[in-house]
Amino acid sequence: MEKKKKGMTLANKQLAAGWLFLTPATILIFIMSFYPIIQAFITSLKTGKGVNMAFANPLNYNYTRMLQDNIFMTSMKNTFLYLIIQVPIMLILAILLAQLLNNKDLKFKGIFRTCIFLPCATSLVSYSLIFKSMFATQGLINSVLMKIGLISENVNWLGTPATAKAVIIIALIWRWTGYNMVFYLAGLQNIEYSVYEAAKIDGANGWETFWSITVPLLKPTIVMTAIMSINGTLQLFDESMNLTSGGPANSTITMSHYIYNQAFGKGVGALGYTSAMSFLVFILVGILAFISLKVGDTRD
Amino acid sequence: MKRKLLSLMLVGTMAASMVACGGASSTDNASGEGADGAATAAVQSDDENTLTVYAWDENFNIPALQAAEKDYQEVNPDFHLEIITQSQSSDVESAVTLAAEAGDYSTLPDIVLFQDHYIQQYVTNYPDAWQDVDDADCDWDGLGAEKLSYSTVNGKHYGFPVDAGTAIFAYRTDLLEEAGYTMDDVTGITWDEFDKIGVDVYNKTGKYLLCMDGDGNDLFYMMLQAEGASQFKDGEPYFTENEKLVEIFNVVVKLAQDNVLYLANDWSDYTDQAIQGDMVAGVYNGNWIIPTIEQVKDNAGKWEITTAPTLTGAEGYASNGGSSLYITANCKKTDLAKDFLAYTFGGRSAEDGQSITYDEALTNGGVIGTCAAAAESDVYQQGVEFFNDQPIYADIVEYTQHVPTVEQSDYHYSAREQLATALQDVLTNGEDVEAALANAEQQLRFEMELD
Numbered sequence: 001m002e003k004k005k006k007g008m009t010l011a012n013k014q015l016a017a018g019w020l021f022l023t024p025a026t027i028l029i030f031i032m033s034f035y036p037i038i039q040a041f042i043t044s045l046k047t048g049k050g051v052n053m054a055f056a057n058p059l060n061y062n063y064t065r066m067l068q069d070n071i072f073m074t075s076m077k078n079t080f081l082y083l084i085i086q087v088p089i090m091l092i093l094a095i096l097l098a099q100l101l102n103n104k105d106l107k108f109k110g111i112f113r114t115c116i117f118l119p120c121a122t123s124l125v126s127y128s129l130i131f132k133s134m135f136a137t138q139g140l141i142n143s144v145l146m147k148i149g150l151i152s153e154n155v156n157w158l159g160t161p162a163t164a165k166a167v168i169i170i171a172l173i174w175r176w177t178g179y180n181m182v183f184y185l186a187g188l189q190n191i192e193y194s195v196y197e198a199a200k201i202d203g204a205n206g207w208e209t210f211w212s213i214t215v216p217l218l219k220p221t222i223v224m225t226a227i228m229s230i231n232g233t234l235q236l237f238d239e240s241m242n243l244t245s246g247g248p249a250n251s252t253i254t255m256s257h258y259i260y261n262q263a264f265g266k267g268v269g270a271l272g273y274t275s276a277m278s279f280l281v282f283i284l285v286g287i288l289a290f291i292s293l294k295v296g297d298t299r300d
Numbered sequence: 301m302k303r304k305l306l307s308l309m310l311v312g313t314m315a316a317s318m319v320a321c322g323g324a325s326s327t328d329n330a331s332g333e334g335a336d337g338a339a340t341a342a343v344q345s346d347d348e349n350t351l352t353v354y355a356w357d358e359n360f361n362i363p364a365l366q367a368a369e370k371d372y373q374e375v376n377p378d379f380h381l382e383i384i385t386q387s388q389s390s391d392v393e394s395a396v397t398l399a400a401e402a403g404d405y406s407t408l409p410d411i412v413l414f415q416d417h418y419i420q421q422y423v424t425n426y427p428d429a430w431q432d433v434d435d436a437d438c439d440w441d442g443l444g445a446e447k448l449s450y451s452t453v454n455g456k457h458y459g460f461p462v463d464a465g466t467a468i469f470a471y472r473t474d475l476l477e478e479a480g481y482t483m484d485d486v487t488g489i490t491w492d493e494f495d496k497i498g499v500d501v502y503n504k505t506g507k508y509l510l511c512m513d514g515d516g517n518d519l520f521y522m523m524l525q526a527e528g529a530s531q532f533k534d535g536e537p538y539f540t541e542n543e544k545l546v547e548i549f550n551v552v553v554k555l556a557q558d559n560v561l562y563l564a565n566d567w568s569d570y571t572d573q574a575i576q577g578d579m580v581a582g583v584y585n586g587n588w589i590i591p592t593i594e595q596v597k598d599n600a601g602k603w604e605i606t607t608a609p610t611l612t613g614a615e616g617y618a619s620n621g622g623s624s625l626y627i628t629a630n631c632k633k634t635d636l637a638k639d640f641l642a643y644t645f646g647g648r649s650a651e652d653g654q655s656i657t658y659d660e661a662l663t664n665g666g667v668i669g670t671c672a673a674a675a676e677s678d679v680y681q682q683g684v685e686f687f688n689d690q691p692i693y694a695d696i697v698e699y700t701q702h703v704p705t706v707e708q709s710d711y712h713y714s715a716r717e718q719l720a721t722a723l724q725d726v727l728t729n730g731e732d733v734e735a736a737l738a739n740a741e742q743q744l745r746f747e748m749e750l751d
Binding site: 049052068069070071136137138156158159160161244245247248249250251264269271 | 394397401425426514515563565566569573577720721722723724725728729739743746
C-alpha cells in the first residue's frame with residue numbers, strides 16, 4: 001500500500017481520497033436502498049403468498065391487474081386530488097408568510113417564525129389523532145361552530161366523503177406550510193435588499209416587486225419545495241391511516257395506505273401485488289419530479 | 301447542461317431513496333423484526349417443562365392463560381407457561397406473516413393466540429407455520445361445533461378455542477321503558493318490528509337502538525349467520541344472488557335512514573363515542589364487547605342481554621370474533637403443548653363439571669369459553685350486577701349451543717369491507733342497492749383473483 005501511494009500523482013491521490021470517502025456511504029446506500037429496490041422489483045413479478053409465491057404467468061400479471069383494480073384507481077384519484085388542491089395552496093401560503101416575516105420592521109419576528117414552524121415539530125401520528133378528535137362528531141370544531149351559530153346540528157366531518165377529504169387537506173396545510181416557509185425565508189435572505197431599493201426608486205409597488213423580483217429570484221427554491229411536496233403527497237400515508245382510516249368507504253384512502261392494507265393491514269399479505277403498486281408510485285414520482293424540473297428550469 | 305444533468309440525477313436518487321423508504325415496507329418490517337431479535341431470543345425456552353405463548357390482552361385472554369397454567373400444574377407440577385404480551389392481536393398476525401415470508405420460523409413462540417377469522421387464511425397461505433392437533437387427547441364434540449369450524453382446516457383440527465365470539469344483543473332497559481317497551485318486546489321479533497321500536501326509542505329518548513362501526517361493519521355477517529346463511533357459497537362471494545343477504549342489506553339501510561342504527565366512523569368512535577358516550581340504547585356484537593359496555597359505571601344495572609331479531613321473528617344466534625390457541629412450527633415440545641392445551645382449553649379438566657381454566661378465565665378475565673361441560677360450574681350460573689343480576693354467562697353459553705355453522709372463508713374481512721363500502725355508497729352517495737352490491741361482489745371477486 002505504502003509503495004503504491006508514493007507512486008501516485010497528486011491528482012490521483014486526491015481522486016483516491018475522494019473515492020475513499022465516498023465508499024462507505026455508497027456501500028450503505030447500495031445495501032439499504034438499491035438492493036431492496038431490486039429485490040422489490042423481483043417480488044413485484046411474483047404472485048401467491050408465503051411458501052406458494054412463484055413467478056406470475058404472464059410476468060406482468062401484477063402490473064396489468066393494477067389497472068383493473070377499482071380501489072387502487074380510487075386511491076390514485078384521491079392522492080392526485082390532494083396533490084392538485086393542497087400543494088398550490090400550501091406553497092402560496094408559505095411564500096406569502098415568508099414575505100411577511102421577512103419584513104425588516106416587523107417586531108417579534110422570532111416568535112412568529114417559531115409559531116408557524118412549530119407544527120412541523122409534531123409527530124405525524126399525534127397531529128393526525130389530534131385533528132381526528134377535533135373533527136369528531138362530538139369534537140371541538142362542532143362545538144365551536146354550534147356555539148357561534150354557524151351550524152344547527154353536529155356535522156359528521158370524517159364520516160362524509162367530501163368533508164373528510166377537506167379535513168385531510170386542511171390538516172396537511174397546517175402541518176407542512178411552516179416547513180416550506182423556512183425554505184422560502186432562507187431563499188429571501190439571499191436576495192440583496194438593494195434590488196428592492198432600486199425597484200422602489202423606479203416606482204414599483206409591493207405587488208409588482210413581489211412578482212418581478214421575489215418570485216423569479218426564488219425560483220430554484222420554489223422548484224425544490226414543489227418537488228418535495230409532490231413527492232411527499234404521492235407517498236401520503238399517516239394522515240389517511242390515522243385521521244380517517246381511509247374511510248368512509250375508501251373515499252379518502254391514499255396509494256401508500258392501500259398498498260399497506262394489501263400487504264399487512266388486513267392480513268391479505270399480497271406482497272407481489274403491493275411491490276408492483278409501489279413501483280408505479282416510484283415511476284409517478286419520477287415523472288412528476290422531471291416535469292417540475294423542466295417547468296422550473298429556464299437556464300438554457 | 302452539465303449542471304442540469306447533475307441536478308436531475310440528484311432528484312432521481314432522492315426520489316428513488318424516498319420511494320425505497322416509503323414504498324418497500326417489506327424491507328422496513330424485515331429490519332423491524334431484526335430489532336426484535338433481542339426479544340425473540342427468549343421466544344423459546346430450553347427447559348423441557350416450559351412453553352411460550354403470544355397473547356395480547358392483559359384484561360382478557362392473558363388471565364385465561366394464567367388460569368390454564370395453574371390448572372395444568374395440578375397434573376404436571378413442574379410445568380411453566382411463559383406468556384409474552386403483545387400490544388394487539390395484529391402483532392401476532394404480523395409476527396407469523398414475517399416469519400413465514402422470511403422462511404425462518406425460529407422467531408415464533410411455541411403457541412400463539414390467534415383470531416378466528418384470520419386463521420383459515422393463515423393456514424392456507426403458510427401451511428408450514430402450523431402443526432395440526434388432530435390427535436390431541438380431548439373431546440372435540442364438547443367444544444362447540446360452530447367455534448371449531450374456524451380452527452378446522454381441510455378436516456384437521458389446528459386450534460383449541462379460548463373465548464366464544466357468541467353474539468349478544470344488549471339493551472338499556474330504562475330507555476326501552478321510557479319508550480314503553482320491555483325486554484320481552486325486543487326478544488324474538490322481526491327486523492321490521494325492531495325498526496318500529498327503534499323509531500319510538502329515538503323519538504322519545506334521542507338514543508339509537510343499535511350501533512356499529514361503519515368502517516369494519518360486522519352487522520351483515522352476524523345478521524346473516526343468525527339466518528343460517530353466509531356471504532360465501534362454495535368458496536365464492538355470494539351477494540347479489542343471495543336473497544337473504546339482499547334483504548338484510550335493505551334492512552340495514554332502512555335502520556340507518558330511520559335513525560335506529562348509528563354508524564360510527566371507526567372503531568374508537570364506536571367504543572368511545574357511541575357506546576361509552578351514551579349515544580345508544582342497544583349494542584349487538586360478540587360478547588367480548590361486554591367489558592366496553594361495563595366501562596360506564598353510571599349505567600350499572602340498566603343493561604340486559606337477549607338474542608337478536610331475525611327476518612322471520614325467530615330468535616337470532618350468531619357469533620363474531622373470538623380467538624383460539626395454535627401450535628406453531630417452531631414448537632419442539634409438541635407432545636407437551638398438545639397435552640397442556642387438550643387438558644385445559646380442550647376441556648379434559650372440565651370432565652368433572654368444574655375446571656380451574658374456565659372458571660378463573662371467567663372470573664379474572666371475563667372470558668366465556670365454549671366448553672359445554674365447564675359451563676355447569678357455579679361461576680357461570682351467577683347473576684351479574686351490571687346486567688341487572690341476569691346470569692349472562694350461562695345465557696351466553698346457552699346461545700352458543702344454538703349458533704348455526706355457516707361457510708367460512710379466507711376472505712372474511714375483505715367481504716366485510718366490501719359490504720361496508722357498499723352500505724356507505726348507498727347511504728352517502730345515494731347509490732342504488734342492487735348496483736352497490738353488484739359492485740361490491742365484483743370487487744371481492746377481483747381481490748380473490750376469481751376473474
